[in-house]
Amino acid sequence: MEVVFLGTGTSQGIPVIGCGCDVCLSDDEKDKRLRTSVLVKTEGINILIDASPDFRRQMLDNNEDNVDVILLTHEHNDHIIGMDDIRPINFKYEKNIPVYGMARVLDQVKQKFHYAFSETSYPGAPKLNCVEIEAGKSFWLHKNVEVIPLLVFHAGLPILGFRIQNFVYITDASHLPEETIEAVAGAGVLILNALQRTKHFSHFNLEEALEMIRLLHPNRALLTHMSHHMGKHHVLLADLPANVEPAFDKMRLKI
Ligand SMILES: [Zn+2]
Ligand SMILES: [Zn+2]
Numbered sequence: 001m002e003v004v005f006l007g008t009g010t011s012q013g014i015p016v017i018g019c020g021c022d023v024c025l026s027d028d029e030k031d032k033r034l035r036t037s038v039l040v041k042t043e044g045i046n047i048l049i050d051a052s053p054d055f056r057r058q059m060l061d062n063n064e065d066n067v068d069v070i071l072l073t074h075e076h077n078d079h080i081i082g083m084d085d086i087r088p089i090n091f092k093y094e095k096n097i098p099v100y101g102m103a104r105v106l107d108q109v110k111q112k113f114h115y116a117f118s119e120t121s122y123p124g125a126p127k128l129n130c131v132e133i134e135a136g137k138s139f140w141l142h143k144n145v146e147v148i149p150l151l152v153f154h155a156g157l158p159i160l161g162f163r164i165q166n167f168v169y170i171t172d173a174s175h176l177p178e179e180t181i182e183a184v185a186g187a188g189v190l191i192l193n194a195l196q197r198t199k200h201f202s203h204f205n206l207e208e209a210l211e212m213i214r215l216l217h218p219n220r221a222l223l224t225h226m227s228h229h230m231g232k233h234h235v236l237l238a239d240l241p242a243n244v245e246p247a248f249d250k251m252r253l254k255i
C-alpha cells in the first residue's frame with residue numbers, strides 16, 4: 001500500500017490569504033499545506049479519501065491521474081467541494097466514480113452538486129454514484145480491499161474515519177468513542193488530525209492528539225489537518241515523540 005498526502009492543511013490552507021505570520025511566509029515547502037486529503041493506492045485501486053477544494057492542483061502536483069473510489073469523512077466544504085473536478089477522470093477512463101459516505105453526507109453532496117444528480121443532467125456534469133455506508137459496517141472494494149468505517153465525533157457531529165488493512169485515517173476529530181478506540185488500537189500506521197497547540201472546540205489540538213496516539217499505540221503516527229497556528233514543520237517535528245511526525249503535502253508513505 002502507498003499513501004499519498006495530497007493535502008495536510010486545515011480549511012483555509014497554508015499560507016492563509018493575507019496572513020503575514022512566519023509560517024505563512026515560510027520558504028520551506030513543508031510549510032505549504034493544501035486542504036486535507038489522501039490518495040490510498042492498494043491492490044490496484046486508487047482510493048481518494050475526501051475531495052478537497054485543491055483536488056485538481058493536488059492530482060497534477062503528484063502526477064496522479066486516476067481515482068477508482070471516493071470515501072467521504074464528512075460534508076464540510078474542505079472535504080467534498082473538489083468533486084466537480086473528477087470530470088477528467090470520468091472522461092479519460094469512461095467510468096462513473098462511486099462515492100461512499102453516511103446518508104446525511106450524501107444528501108449534502110446531492111444538494112451541492114445538484115446538477116450531477118438531476119434527471120436532465122447536462123453531459124459535462126461529474127458522474128458520481130452515491131453508496132451509503134455506516135460506522136462499524138465494513139464493506140469491500142473490488143472484492144479484495146476491506147474498508148471499516150469508524151465512528152468519530154467532530155464536536156457534536158458524528159463523522160467517519162476509515163481503517164483499510166493496517167492503515168487508519170482519522171481527520172476532523174475532537175473525540176473518539178470507545179468502539180473506535182478498540183477498532184484502531186494497535187494499527188500499523190495512524191493518521192490523526194491535530195489543528196494547533198491551543199484548545200479548539202471541534203478538532204484535537206496537539207496535546208489531545210498526542211494523548212490519543214499514546215492510548216492507541218500505533219507503530220507510527222502522522223499528524224494532518226494543521227493550521228498555521230501549529231507553527232513551522234521543522235519546529236513541530238523536533239517537539240514530537242519518536243513514532244510521531246507531522247505529515248506534509250506530497251509525502252508518500254509505503255506501508
Ligand atoms: Zn476539515
Ligand atoms: Zn499565517
Ligand SMILES: [Zn+2]
Nearest residue numbers: 074076154172
Ligand atoms: Zn470538518
